[in-house]
Amino acid sequence: MIIDCHGHFTTAPASHTGFRAAQLARLAGPALPAPPATAASDDAVREAIENHQLKVLRERGGDLMLFSPQASAMGHDVADPVTAQAWARACNDLVHQVTRLFPGNFAAVCQLPQTPGGSLDGCVAELRRCVEELGFVGTNLNPDPSGGRWSDPPLTDEHWFPLYEAMVELDVPAMIHVSASCSPNSHTLGSHYLAADTAAFMQLLEGDLFARFPTLRLVIPHGGGAVPYHWGRYRGLAARLGRPPLDEHLMRNVYFDTCVYHAPGVRLLHEIAGPDNVLFASEMLGAVRGSDPATGHPWDDTKRYVDALDLTEQDRRKVFELNTRRVYPRLNAQLEAAGR
């Protein structure tokens, strides 16, 4: 079984994106009435999924994708908590609709109603709603709701503890994932995402979060940002800062996905973090669409890069399936209940 742990609903129906436009219009003109969230029709969702993510998943031999709202559209930089709450709810309900229509192919991961410097109370409530009422198996967590200004404290700060406490209690992991960049200096897909992945890892390295939350699990996407490429730097900095070796200090709780869009990068990732800390993922249809003209293969067909690794059958299963089932136990329970 092949599980892709990182996909977003980047092809959401127009009714959904229209709701967001209406929300932003109302923030610009507060005299407007609060727009109602309009659920997309099942037909519209089916069409959006069947012609895109599901089609590609099948073409590439994948079985199931962990699916969350579009990361770059989370809009956490908008400071109004009521807007954030309504938007996260609409996004999560839409993802839930996908899993209801295609239960065999998608499992749901939620968006939190974060705001820059805002309270996490609403995030904990939305996480509980998604997991307990709608069967979600994980969450995305934005380490920088401000979109590049880094106005919230590091991930190791107690600011985040109420959320971690809920995650531990519910036994769901978070994927650390920022939303769109608010700076022309940092391209969302080519710079901001990777910078945040890297910053998050370094924050964890500097702190001691997993002593406080030994069962907390965090997935750092995009192959861990710059981290595996600079693994010697991190090992050396850990020693310089008096931290334990990384395997002990972080790698019982931190995982990297395989959203690295060329074979040499995936090879390096596996060499550094594999086979127990690497989770198969493609983020299709995401940052990098289209195909490498040199090979004719899509950039984000990461299964091809993993297939090319020299892995034992057991290690291959770990990367494609078992690690994700282990990191997302609620997914595993759902799969077992379905006899998979």
Place this chain on the structure above:
Amino acid sequence: MIIDCHGHFTTAPASHTGFRAAQLARLAGPALPAPPATAASDDAVREAIENHQLKVLRERGGDLMLFSPQASAMGHDVADPVTAQAWARACNDLVHQVTRLFPGNFAAVCQLPQTPGGSLDGCVAELRRCVEELGFVGTNLNPDPSGGRWSDPPLTDEHWFPLYEAMVELDVPAMIHVSASCSPNSHTLGSHYLAADTAAFMQLLEGDLFARFPTLRLVIPHGGGAVPYHWGRYRGLAARLGRPPLDEHLMRNVYFDTCVYHAPGVRLLHEIAGPDNVLFASEMLGAVRGSDPATGHPWDDTKRYVDALDLTEQDRRKVFELNTRRVYPRLNAQLEAAGR
């Protein structure tokens, strides 16, 4: 001949760091008199160099290091231009003193008196002074003087053009190098440096700077940040943004150094960017001091990782010497004049 293109004076004499402390004290208490820059004695500089960078350079078989002021101490986030000018001048004079005392082992690269959002006039003047009067062969350029807030425009903006015009006229390259992070979210050495390297590359990718300045040369340190590890992402984004292939669009003007502190990272770097766009460097004594307990070898002994690459003799010479002589023609001229 082995040239290390990336070293900083991280062990400067106390008189130098004391001047900076006096500068900052005066900014906090403007009633104080402007502190005079105090030149270090030749003996103090000799001791600082012979027991540190020169000792290590020799131990590891290096011949010459491109030497610039301590990057994390450039202090560009301090907005006062008079302070910045005096500090850059003192830093550059100190580096000049090193090259005067050890002309065979060090060549000088300057710090610019940048300030957040400030004019570049003083930077151009200091660059000219360093190159024309003191024999410097290159400069460091901070793409984010604000230390993480990214308050200046991207590197492709015409804001920077006066500096590029001077660099082209003087035929000196810039190493893109930020200073210390001003945010607890982004560790200077483990996050801010790599994020800036990555952001700079992506800014260049988005723009078309080298059409305007075809002979401008930029070195992106720390192995290009996250870029080589995510090379497929950048190739794909270039296509998605309608840019030419990277080899054409950027790689006639952009170079990566080898400050990647483990063998798998340097192998990946070479596989992606070698042999014509990789410049040997260690940044010793820099971010990552000490040795890998697994091997007993210093993390930043990057020569060891390059030695382990399967290279032709000619390609090895390119990485260790010839690429740097090509990118820094004023260095090459100095070496040729000395019969090297």
